[in-house]
Amino acid sequence: MTSSSPITIMKMKLNHCSPSPPYTTAAARRLLPPLIGHHQIQLRSSLGPTLHNSPSFSARAIIARSASSSSSFVITAAMASEASVKVIDGKKVAKDIRDEINAEISRMKDSIxxxxxxxxxxxxxxxxxxxxxxxxxxxxxxxxxxxxxxxxxxxxxxxxxxxxxxxxxxxxxxxxxxxxxxxxxxxxxxxxxxxxxxxxxxxxxxxxxxxxxxxxxxxxxxxPCTPKGCIELLHRYNVEIKGKRAVVIGRSNIVGMPAALLLQREDATVSIVHSRTRNPEEITRQADIIISAVGQPNMVRGSWIKPGAVIIDVGINPVEDATNPRGYRLVGDVCYEEACKVASAITPVPGGVGPMTIxxxxxxxxxxxxxxxxxx
Amino acid sequence: MTSSSPITIMKMKLNHCSPSPPYTTAAARRLLPPLIGHHQIQLRSSLGPTLHNSPSFSARAIIARSASSSSSFVITAAMASEASVKVIDGKKVAKDIRDEINAEISRMKDSIxxxxxxxxxxxxxxxxxxxxxxxxxxxxxxxxxxxxxxxxxxxxxxxxxxxxxxxxxxxxxxxxxxxxxxxxxxxxxxxxxxxxxxxxxxxxxxxxxxxxxxxxxxxxxxxPCTPKGCIELLHRYNVEIKGKRAVVIGRSNIVGMPAALLLQREDATVSIVHSRTRNPEEITRQADIIISAVGQPNMVRGSWIKPGAVIIDVGINPVEDATNPRGYRLVGDVCYEEACKVASAITPVPGGVGPMTIxxxxxxxxxxxxxxxxxx
The missing domain is CATH 3.40.50.10860 (Leucine Dehydrogenase, chain A, domain 1)
Incomplete structure (x- = not known):
């Protein structure tokens, strides 16, 4: 991770969840031009060195399996439609929270x-x-x-x-x-x-x-701020956690692990999927709630998602995009377009978990x- | 939990996994006549107040579901036979460990x-x-x-x-x-x-x-000693943990939760099943390794177990047994007889995890x- 490391931005076609993206390096993120607003914080917190200490998911292998099971998935997913998905607006929730904090601080200042x-x-x-x-x-x-x-x-x-x-x-x-x-x-x-x-x-x-x-x-x-933000989004959107199956993808000290502990505190039945998990797609598909925090662009495909699941996407991954003036755009760990057709609610990237961290x-x-x- | 609480020992027929056992109370355990050897320690550690702070599993509901799926289970399980199951001898392993400790202590004493x-x-x-x-x-x-x-x-x-x-x-x-x-x-x-x-x-x-x-x-x-003992048994019997699906039943601070953390440290894909889990049988059946620590006699039936799974049974539950001079006997959380026909290895109760704690x-x-x- 020296400053002379080459920038490796994901090469993928615009608006497509590429089947085999190379991994974005931490160095690439560091060298990227400054991003907008609070997402910068998210990028640091969720995709910093800790997340990347673990061996990478075998994206190719995963996606090969994903493809083979996609036909049966399409039938199930056909029941859901993009129109019905609720977009979890982290930007708005974060603004609401800042307003509440502001009011509390005024009260405290006035009072003591x-x-x-x-x-x-x-x-x-x-x-x-x-x-x-x-x-x-x-x-x-x-x-x-x-x-x-x-x-x-x-x-x-x-x-x-x-x-x-x-x-x-x-x-x-x-x-x-x-x-x-x-x-x-x-x-x-x-x-x-x-x-x-x-x-x-x-x-x-x-x-x-x-x-x-x-x-x-x-x-x-x-x-910890990012996992706390994930759970806060679920609360503010009235997503029931108790008794639900939850899958956390990624086990970093700053996001995945504490997110799993928080979900368990709220009586979810939690499974943690990580780089050594042999069948991440199969396990993830059992989840009512998915929190993904691995830093792999579009890794979670539509076929990984149980119809009606709620998705909290912590990943903020820059991928190459020639049509963008900056030459890149940001995508999550979850293939948003595919997920929208299956999930009942999802956080966008950017504008989902990002603004919640700060x-x-x-x-x-x-x-x-x-x-x-x-x-x- | 006063000392005047009545003793409630499980009522069940000898050598049968009763379908709907009442729960053993902590008071019952406390008032039981002294048990043999190190199991006493295990009883304190694994079945103390902490484990019982959580609401009890809905054993009746669980077993009703278990019964309905038992026919398909029998077909699968027919592939395994009781003769092939490996009994994990905690008593022997604990003895080996004590010998090793003894040797180390002599070395330390002689040296410094x-x-x-x-x-x-x-x-x-x-x-x-x-x-x-x-x-x-x-x-x-x-x-x-x-x-x-x-x-x-x-x-x-x-x-x-x-x-x-x-x-x-x-x-x-x-x-x-x-x-x-x-x-x-x-x-x-x-x-x-x-x-x-x-x-x-x-x-x-x-x-x-x-x-x-x-x-x-x-x-x-x-x-913590009991979960450490569970993992030690897996190690000493050369059970591969990395990449395996592990289900921990129970989430107590002294056994279930740290056992799950330990399994995850060793790269298992861990799910935690607890009193609020809606489909414990289905999830448990996905596990290559099961660690059960809930204190419910015979709760885990044969139909919960994937053929070839390895079972570490932490529960030590006294159940009424008129044929026993003491009037009771000890059983685990897992129905041993049924499990023997499906699992590849299992800890007995007593003589499994119990001796490992101390x-x-x-x-x-x-x-x-x-x-x-x-x-x-």
């Missing part, structure tokens, strides 16, 4: 004079990271959260970063601390993330947070301020 | 003069708890672990218990600390368990431990001593 504060630590000069941080700052401003920013040079020492974290841990004006990832390679990411005190870990990545999420009867402190970060920061000041 | 120590804190006069603690002590002796025991009266204060934990936390002779559950009702169990320092939490129930277990790329500190506790204590003294 406290303004929630979010500190962001950025190390190095990565352009994408700088853009994400800028967007977080903007989003904070829109809801009335005060943002504190520290930008350190690439060659900073671990100790310098830890010192800033320690200061923010002690600062009563700061209720949330976020270390922008990835960190320069000479730093121990785990060590640095673990230094953020658990009460201000609004990203929710601390293992203690994850442990609480996994355990029944334990109260969670902060739920809304949840703001929500966690407000939650933290309320907790610290015991404000109900 | 350290003897691992396990502290057990018992509060109150519950007979079953006293028996468990006695058995742990005995097991420690057999492998050369020094055990430290504190028995406090029922009316002790939280502060007294916390003081002992704090002393053991600081004691360099103690490498593992175990608080015998359940604690008297006037005590905050979470608060007390969380007081055990993470380096000596050999039970592995701390949320930080569970979080590390859930997260990819994180090293686990201690794996072996894993000894193993965790040794691991802790090795870590603390940096002994390889």
């Amino acid at each position: 004079g406290v303004v929630p504060g979010l500190a962001v630590i950025l190390v190095g000069e990565r352009k994408d990271s700088a853009t994400y941080v800028r967007n977080k700052k903007k989003a904070c401003e829109t809801v009335g959260i005060k943002s504190y920013e520290v930008c350190l040079p690439e060659n900073s020492t671990e100790e310098e970063v830890l010192k800033y974290i320690s200061d923010f841990n002690d600062d009563p004006m700061v209720h949330g601390i976020l270390v922008q990832l990835p960190l320069p390679s000479h730093m121990d990411e785990q060590k640095i993330l673990n230094a953020v005190c658990i009460e201000k870990d609004v990203d929710g990545f601390h293992p203690l947070n994850i442990g609480r999420l996994a355990m029944r009867g334990r109260e969670t402190s902060f739920v 809304a949840m970060l703001l929500s966690n920061t407000l939650l933290s301020a309320k907790r610290i000041h015991n404000f109900k | 003069g350290v003897v691992p120590g396990l502290a057990v804190i018992l509060v109150g006069e519950r007979k079953d708890s006293a028996t468990y603690v006695r058995n742990k002590k005995k097991a420690c002796e057999t492998v050369g672990i020094k055990s430290y025991e504190v028995c406090l009266p029922e009316n002790s204060t939280e502060e007294e218990v916390l003081k002992y934990i704090s002393d053991f936390n600081d004691d360099p002779m103690v490498h593992g600390i175990l608080v015998q559950l359940p604690l008297p009702s006037h005590m905050d169990e979470q608060k007390i368990l969380n007081a055990v320092c993470i380096e000596k939490d050999v039970d592995g129930f701390h949320p930080l431990n569970i979080g590390r277990l859930a997260m990819r790329g994180r090293e686990t500190s201690f794996v 072996a894993m506790l000894l193993s965790n204590t040794l691991l802790s001593a090795k870590r603390i003294h940096n002994f390889k």
Whole structure:
């Protein structure tokens, strides 16, 4: 993942779910021109290094199986029509949530004079990271959260970063601390993330947070933003989770795994499909709810989807598109056109899960301020 | 759960998997006469209050469905025969592990003069708890672990218990600390368990431990003993886990949930079946590996099992048996007789998972001593 890596954008025909896309590399995403609005945050969170640490899905093999079973699928899917699918509007929900947060912050300020504060630590000069941080700052401003920013040079020492974290841990004006990832390679990411005190870990990545999420009867402190956003979309669209079959595709620490834990907390029967799963299509087709977070463009085809299923597509994958002035466009993990014909509801890409991540970060920061000041 | 609760032992005919057993209550188990050997430990760990906090499976509904599909099942199952099933001998494996631990402890003692120590804190006069603690002590002796025991009266204060934990936390002779559950009702169990320092939490129930277990790329500190024992049995019998479909029945914090996380760490495709699952039989039948930990006698029938599946039965359920001098006998969650005709391997009850729990506790204590003294 050096900056000299070639840009590999998916080569596929416009408006088609290509059968065998090459994988988008993290380097490609990093080098892409800046994207619009909050999707940048989503791109960082859901498609960062963690997701890509796992071996890739064998897309070719999967799609070969998919094709062989497509005839029987078409018959079933014929019952559904594109017109009936509900598009889950993440952009609108995120806006609603920001408005609610804004109102709560005003109430808190008026009542106890406290303004929630979010500190962001950025190390190095990565352009994408700088853009994400800028967007977080903007989003904070829109809801009335005060943002504190520290930008350190690439060659900073671990100790310098830890010192800033320690200061923010002690600062009563700061209720949330976020270390922008990835960190320069000479730093121990785990060590640095673990230094953020658990009460201000609004990203929710601390293992203690994850442990609480996994355990029944334990109260969670902060739920990681992207999976929290997925579940929030289901709630806001009144999708029943209890007793439903849910399949999470991908098992990353920041999306797939916590999403599975959240679904289980809500009494879904959860299966986790990952790169080592031998029959992902067959298992996914059993799901009433699909959350996909693998970063493989159009991997989930129509034949993977049970008629009437609800789909939350976390993937944001750039694919080559000569007709687009930028030379690429964004697609999800799910082949949207095919899915629309089978699913009962689906998040679009962009405009689905993307805008929710930062809304949840703001929500966690407000939650933290309320907790610290015991404000109900 | 007062001591005056009536004993409710399963009423069922000897050697038959009854179609609609009433549930065994925790009180019943507590009041049962002492059982033999290490099974007592297993009974506490796998069938304690945590497992029973969840609403019970709808056994009647489940078995009605099971019966309706049993004819097609018989045809499939006819391919397998009882003679071909491998009985997974937990008693033998546990003995092997104790021998290995014994050898390691001798090596450590000879090399650096350290003897691992396990502290057990018992509060109150519950007979079953006293028996468990006695058995742990005995097991420690057999492998050369020094055990430290504190028995406090029922009316002790939280502060007294916390003081002992704090002393053991600081004691360099103690490498593992175990608080015998359940604690008297006037005590905050979470608060007390969380007081055990993470380096000596050999039970592995701390949320930080569970979080590390859930997260990819994180090293686990201690794996909870019963699920660790389940996976160890699979390993020792060379059962391939990677890429296999695994179904965990039950989602308790002490068995089901960590077992699912462990299977996922080993690249199985995991589904978790629980009390809210609408079609447990259908999902379980997809599994190559079944781990059942619900505490429902004979709930998993032959028709739930895919031919050739490997079954790890964590349940230890007392059922009424007039032919037995004790008036009861122990059965698992899985109908053993039916399962033997379909599965390729199965743990018996008793003598399967039961003996493994305490072996894993000894193993965790040794691991802790090795870590603390940096002994390889």
